Amino acid sequence: MVEIKKIAILGGGESGVGTALLAKKQGIMVFLSDKGRIKDKYREVLEHNEIEWEDQQHTESKIFDAQVVMKSPGIPDTAPLIQQLCKQGIQVLSEIEFASWFSQVPVIGITGSNGKTTVTNLVQHVLKEAGINSGMGGNVGNSYAKMVAEEEHDWFVLELSSFQLDGIENFNSHIAILTNITPDHLDRYDYKLENYIESKFRIVKNQTASDYFIYDADDQNITEWLAKNPVKSQLLPFSLEKTFENGAYLENENIVIKFNNTRFTMPTSDLALQGKHNTKNAMAAATVSQLLKIRKQTIRESMANFQGVEHRLEKVLKINNVLYINDSKATNVNATFYALESMESETVWIVGGVDKGNVYDDLLPLVNEKVKAIICLGVDNAKIVNAFGKIVENVVETNSMEEAVKIAYRLADKGDNVLLSPACASFDLFDNYEDRGRQFKDAVRKL
Template sequence: MSKENLKVVILGGGESGVGAAILAKTKGLDVFLSDMGEIKENYKKILEENTIEFEEKNHDEERILAADWVIKSPGIPKKAELVQKIKAKGIRLSSEIEFGAEFTDAKIIAITGSNGKTTTTSLIYHILKNDNMNVGLGGNIGKSFALQVAKENYDYYVLEVSSFQLDDIQNFRPYISLLLNLSPDHLDQYNYNYEEYALAKFRIAENQENDNYFIYNKDDEMSQKLLQKLDLRVKQIPFSMKEKLNEGGYTEGEKLYVKLQDEFSMRIDELSIMGTHNVANSLAASIAGKLLNISNESIRHSLMTFQAVEHRLENFAEINGVKYINDSKATNVNATYYALESMKQPTVWIVGGKDKGNDYTEIEELVKKKVKAIICMGLDNSKIINFFKDKKEVIIDTASVEDAVKAAKSIAEKGDAVLLSPCCASFDLFDNYEHRGKLFKEEVLKS
């Protein structure tokens, strides 16, 4: 069937759904958008201006199941009954990144991983932009990728890609893919099976050929295990913080190195972002830059001038000699591990929220070593309190950002740091992690 006659249904009326609807309309497809919730006014206005038919607070199942192609928002669980019915009928089901990629010849650099995706995606975008390349930023970050395919004419796209988006791909084939690391996350969506979740991440490389590149973390055990099993055709390039490599990226002493056709190196203390994990992210980004033939000078300059992503180890204030750091984006234990590891001074740690099956043993030693007090911020903090009660003397239970900041300010002394790194999702008290981080910063900055 030619694309012209396709009936396309978009499920979800947020940023990615509306972007996909506009792309479908631009390409002359028969498009209908359906959202079980309420669509925000600004998105409704866009749909109306583009004469795109839509429904909200309802799913017209008959119409949806008559589609040739359904584009699903990553927020809709794959176990949802409607999704199961779509699959049972054999209707093609795609994510917005799959849909957008079908309509562009631009080179795609796609980044996934359990932690560091947003930072590394933003860093690679910064490296390309700094080198005057014609580049768009999308996926889980910035504007909808499909919308940019409809409206812009970029030569490159740098996309942050989640496992949920990769669950719904068929042909997606990036020019360069990056898998930064793996740690158990979102396991509730993957039958509580870590390997199943990890394999979803590896789908980023499944359609790549030997003229494409896959950048991966050689220090990551699960990545190494799955690379032995999977039959990938793509050219694989590793990075490591532990061993010197003949090809790829690594650290040695005070420097980081990338060895491909030639060699790039720079001092680690010249990087603009803090923390060991960000050295790994910078290595991965530098390899991508080299593969795109960006000069060493240009990459070095970009790594020295990059500004940290908001809500990710964002050092936003110093008040009375106390540093305040917003790491609201740390929604799992592994992300908080990286945050605590990078702390150089005694730390008052604010933690808590909606627990996704966390195991705190991973950070137990770091908490003993670096944390002077724990402040819990959530509706139910019992799990955190029970785990750390014999390990830390000062644990304070709060259920609001106001109380958490008040407690932190009363404990922190000159030379300390207050770190919001919650380990948990934000949905118990906040709309999302951005909302949590924003309110935290506002509360800290109140006199």
């Protein structure tokens, strides 16, 4: 690593401000620039730490004066400014890569199209219950860079998005988890699934024979890639269909994890989070726990008392015997597939937002079986109406959460579910999926 005297940071959100704090601590001159408006809470941090910043513009002379540029995950590589920087030979990297330069703490890195937030929180929960000093962040919670700057830990548990992994060169997860790969964010990957798959597999790019790779062996995209691209790390698969000498599998409705002649078992009925996808999430987290030699009883108790993640199949309220469920974090088709699969009553489904190249075919059988009415919530709902209009009689278009929830209240009968599971990004009507989920919960509570 070359000695850095100046860094320019593009983006004044969590990752940008975290990088600024770490760079300042390392004695690096910092300039942070955001083309949009920086939120007040981040402005206050920048002012308090006397970090030079601007928003609603990019002063290119200051940006091009830096030796390296950290770009926030939301900025695509194709942005003209990024292209210009690369042409001039200025290194552009991610916050994850930058932070790793200043930390020797081993990382448990978790990526995947779905389930990564649940697995990240579940791993952190088990570690905390076991008394292990770990910090959780990355794509959830605090930025990795901020934790490196301000906290002392023995482990970091990081949720890693494909956008964050795109900007790494030397960063490594000692334990890497890949939950699954289904089409997502294809608008950022030239609408080519293979490009997105390559991005996800960057999590094993720097692994060695002393590292571990935990992955879903039922996922065709993962197994096909591994068949063509051998990795250096020790493989620990998990599956609902296969068995392994080293790995996690199902046996008589028990999770079994075998590793180096040790064996861990736990009935799936004891898991706090039910459903096939959550059995897999538990397998991934419990495999990490086995690697860290956490007591078996602690693992079982942690899996049984885990509270789940906000905005992921979160039960909000029951009104007139109708259950309202917030699954705002379902920003792609596969996540919504899991949500619909887990519905055991007739469902009024709130769906829609910014389409990322979605193909809805896989949802058709579940929608046909479980959905009594569809409420479209987006600026442009044409694709959803076209996909499901012929199999669901009642399809309503809305463009506000309050309206969507009021219509759902009218359409739902006793014993039904009202499910917000958008299968789309949120940026047409909301700040992010959290904002969308909170607006849903607020609207339900006002009924």
